[in-house]
Amino acid sequence: MITAHLPSRYVLARSQGWFGAVLVAAVIGAVFPDVDLIAFYLIDDRAVHHHRYWVHAPAFALFVSAALYTVAALAAPKWTAPVLAFGAAWIMHILFDSVAGGIMWLWPVSTELHMLFPVAPRHGVHFLVAFLTYWTMVFEALIWLAAIWFWRKARSDV
Numbered sequence: 001m002i003t004a005h006l007p008s009r010y011v012l013a014r015s016q017g018w019f020g021a022v023l024v025a026a027v028i029g030a031v032f033p034d035v036d037l038i039a040f041y042l043i044d045d046r047a048v049h050h051h052r053y054w055v056h057a058p059a060f061a062l063f064v065s066a067a068l069y070t071v072a073a074l075a076a077p078k079w080t081a082p083v084l085a086f087g088a089a090w091i092m093h094i095l096f097d098s099v100a101g102g103i104m105w106l107w108p109v110s111t112e113l114h115m116l117f118p119v120a121p122r123h124g125v126h127f128l129v130a131f132l133t134y135w136t137m138v139f140e141a142l143i144w145l146a147a148i149w150f151w152r153k154a155r156s157d158v
Contacts (some may be wrong), residue, residue: 029089
């Protein structure tokens, strides 16, 4: 997924009736794994695929999410719902990235990237154009339409 991380978590939040801090946590969790792009571009000079960073490793995401949930449950129970929404959105980001982008599903045992539908590089075409013209963009468009529908519905309910 290239464009649908944010709107898909908005759809998740609205479909579950989440609002306030829970909605904000889901939206932040939607884009959180891509903080690795800072290191990808500014530190590593694109030498390491950004899906090889720890924030895109499912085992790490599950461990951190469980740890945050445990801390919230013990120290500040009112934050358990936002923490759960953040963790769910983080995991959904990784699941969505698995469609046409590789994820280290077997990490820490293996660093091999696994994906459902590999996007073949096309000679003379920038990788972003290859992704944006791949058939999975239909799913991204549908997610955007659903997000717009939920947004308009929320605005009309006010």
